[in-house]
Amino acid sequence: MNLPNFKKYLIEKGGLSEEEYYQVNSLIQTKKVQQNEFLLKEGSICSHFFFVEHGVLRFYALNDQGKENILQFATENWILSDRGSIFYKEPSNYNIDAIEDTLTVMLDEHFINAVAKVNPNFRKQNEILLQNHIRHLYRRISLLLGASAKVRYLDFVKTYPDIMLRVPQWMIASYLGVTPESLSRVRKALTNEDFKS
Amino acid sequence: MNLPNFKKYLIEKGGLSEEEYYQVNSLIQTKKVQQNEFLLKEGSICSHFFFVEHGVLRFYALNDQGKENILQFATENWILSDRGSIFYKEPSNYNIDAIEDTLTVMLDEHFINAVAKVNPNFRKQNEILLQNHIRHLYRRISLLLGASAKVRYLDFVKTYPDIMLRVPQWMIASYLGVTPESLSRVRKALTNEDFKS
DNA sequence: CGAGGCCTTGACCGCGGTCAATGCCCGTGG
DNA sequence: CCACGGGCATTGACCGCGGTCAAGGCCTCG
Numbered sequence: 001m002n003l004p005n006f007k008k009y010l011i012e013k014g015g016l017s018e019e020e021y022y023q024v025n026s027l028i029q030t031k032k033v034q035q036n037e038f039l040l041k042e043g044s045i046c047s048h049f050f051f052v053e054h055g056v057l058r059f060y061a062l063n064d065q066g067k068e069n070i071l072q073f074a075t076e077n078w079i080l081s082d083r084g085s086i087f088y089k090e091p092s093n094y095n096i097d098a099i100e101d102t103l104t105v106m107l108d109e110h111f112i113n114a115v116a117k118v119n120p121n122f123r124k125q126n127e128i129l130l131q132n133h134i135r136h137l138y139r140r141i142s143l144l145l146g147a148s149a150k151v152r153y154l155d156f157v158k159t160y161p162d163i164m165l166r167v168p169q170w171m172i173a174s175y176l177g178v179t180p181e182s183l184s185r186v187r188k189a190l191t192n193e194d195f196k197s
Numbered sequence: 198m199n200l201p202n203f204k205k206y207l208i209e210k211g212g213l214s215e216e217e218y219y220q221v222n223s224l225i226q227t228k229k230v231q232q233n234e235f236l237l238k239e240g241s242i243c244s245h246f247f248f249v250e251h252g253v254l255r256f257y258a259l260n261d262q263g264k265e266n267i268l269q270f271a272t273e274n275w276i277l278s279d280r281g282s283i284f285y286k287e288p289s290n291y292n293i294d295a296i297e298d299t300l301t302v303m304l305d306e307h308f309i310n311a312v313a314k315v316n317p318n319f320r321k322q323n324e325i326l327l328q329n330h331i332r333h334l335y336r337r338i339s340l341l342l343g344a345s346a347k348v349r350y351l352d353f354v355k356t357y358p359d360i361m362l363r364v365p366q367w368m369i370a371s372y373l374g375v376t377p378e379s380l381s382r383v384r385k386a387l388t389n390e391d392f393k394s
Numbered sequence: 395c396g397a398g399g400c401c402t403t404g405a406c407c408g409c410g411g412t413c414a415a416t417g418c419c420c421g422t423g424g
Numbered sequence: 425c426c427a428c429g430g431g432c433a434t435t436g437a438c439c440g441c442g443g444t445c446a447a448g449g450c451c452t453c454g
Contacts, residue, residue: 063343071335071342084332087325094335123320128284130327135281137334138268138291144341145268145374146260149442168400177342182442184402346410365432379410381434395454402449409443417434424427 001030005053005077006105013129015121023118029106033098040096046085048106052078055102056166060174061094070174073099073163079107099167149178150186198227202250202273203302210326212318220315226303230295237293243282245303249275252299253363257371258291267371270296270360276304296364346375347383 006028010016016024030053033039040046042062050057052074059072059080071094074080085092086109116123143152153176157164164172173183203225207213213221227250230236237243239259247254249271256269256277268291271277282289283306313320340349350373354361361369370380 061339061343063339067343069339069342071338082332083328087328123324127320127324127327130324130331131280131284134327134331134334135279137331137338141268141334141337141341142258142260142266144338145266145371146258146264170400174342179443180401181403181444185442188402367432376411377433378412378435382410385434397454398452400449400451402447404447405445407442407444409441410439411441412439413437415434415436418432419430421430422428424425 001028003028003030003053003105006051009051009077010115013125014115014119015125016115016119020118024111024115027111027114029111031104031106032102033104034101035098038095038097039104040082040085040092040094042093042095043091045089046082046092046094048108049079049081049086050074050096051105051107052076052080053103053105055104056099056163057096057102057104058099058167058171059094059096068174069177070171073160073167073171073175075163075166099171144177149176149182150189152176152178153183153186154190198225200225200227200250200302203248206248206274207312210322211312211316212322213312213316217315221308221312224308224311226308228301228303229299230301231298232295235292235294236301237279237282237289237291239290239292240288242286243279243289243291245305246276246278246283247271247293248302248304249273249277250300250302252301253296253360254293254299254301255296255364255368256291256293265371266374267368270357270364270368270372272360272363296368341374346373346379347386349373349375350380350383351387 007021010021010024011018031039031050033055039050039057054076057074057078057080058070059074059082060068060070063069072080080096082092082094082096084090085094112122112126143155147155153172156172156176169183170180173180176183178186204218207218207221208215228236228247230252236247236254251273254271254275254277255267256271256279257265257267260266269277277293279289279291279293281287282291309319309323340352344352350369353369353373366380367377370377373380375383
């Protein structure tokens with residue numbers, strides 16, 4: 001199995017050497033999903049973290065009216081999961097499915113412990129990634145609390161130009177917390193501004 | 198220095214034994230702040246995690262119009278900080294100040310490493326707390342994306358009944374992402390509903 | 395060529411924001 | 425002990441952003 005992104009992740013972000021990587025290599029499990037296929041469905045218990053080797057995933061909740069709220073997209077090198085469901089063995093309230101055909105690496109506690117054993121530094125590196133993730137979530141909350149749809153959209157374009165090109169617009173609207181119609185109007189207003197300047 | 202909550206935290210959540218606690222005891226630094234005093238100001242670099250021994254803190258951002266967006270309250274046993282600022286040594290975009298007179302324990306990387314050395318299990322426990330934190334943030338984002346002011350308020354009351362009683366209403370409004378006036382109307386509508394039933 | 399998914403556009407409406415006035419509580423000082 | 429002032433909550437009038445509903449256009453794919 002050829003997993004250049006995952007290998008790079010373990011070596012560069014995880015701090016493993018090439019030899020250490022090959023030591024845990026045999027433990028790696030992968031999973032392929034096609035577009036619209038699910039990796040996690042509401043009500044079931046999430047068993048793994050999913051590292052995206054290539055493709056795009058989405059992580060979303062259904063609210064009381066059955067509307068989707070997209071919490072996160074994940075492209076190459078992102079890790080996605082319902083952490084609460086994993087750690088507390090509870091049924092998940094979330095769904096994960098594929099926006100493109102996607103190849104993922106399935107990480108469980110067993111694998112993480114194995115890597116940490118090979119290189120104890122890994123846990124520390126991993127912690128920094130978690131801290132960074134928390135930081136991004138606070139930034140997102142800050143925008144949701146205080147910024148207009150226009151500002152949130154501009155921030156998204158700047159932060160994730162790659163995702164812009166790979167997911168349909170109505171999903172971006174959902175991620176931003178607005179309707180597809182509203183997002184369409186925001187975009188129209190922006191192109192009009194461009195003409196004026 | 199008598200720190201019953203922090204001691205309990207290191208022993209119950211951190212997994213230390215009583216003896217191990219006394220081994221790191223001498224390294225503990227605390228900081229007292231009075232109401233309205235700052236622990237972190239926008240533009241300065243955040244040097245510590247703050248564990249709340251007793252009191253209430255708030256963590257907030259200022260948006261472009263100078264309005265406060267409260268990202269987090271912290272009562273007893275909570276840990277607050279700008280993680281990005283700590284890890285990347287960047288000036289912070291956030292503020293932390295005290296809502297009540299508060300006693301905090303200041304945790305830095307040095308202290309955490311010392312605890313981890315005394316009990317290697319600590320880092321793993323800490324990771325679980327981080328995962329749990331991420332989970333809560335996703336829940337909050339989910340509510341901000343899809344729920345009305347009323348639903349968000351009811352959720353807050355249910356989740357943090359203690360905080361309700363200790364912080365002024367306009368701060369709760371800020372946390373929920375609405376104006377104080379709107380929150381007042383939501384509350385009024387709810388008491389009217391109560392009379393009907 | 396037809397069907398279905400997605401984006402756009404228009405008309406309408408309601409939730410929540412804004413601004414301003416009033417009420418209430420409480421601490422401070424005359 | 426009362427008068428005053430400041431901070432917070434409430435209420436009302438008004439408005440605008442963004443939601444809802446419906447129609448139409450534009451793709452792509454069978």
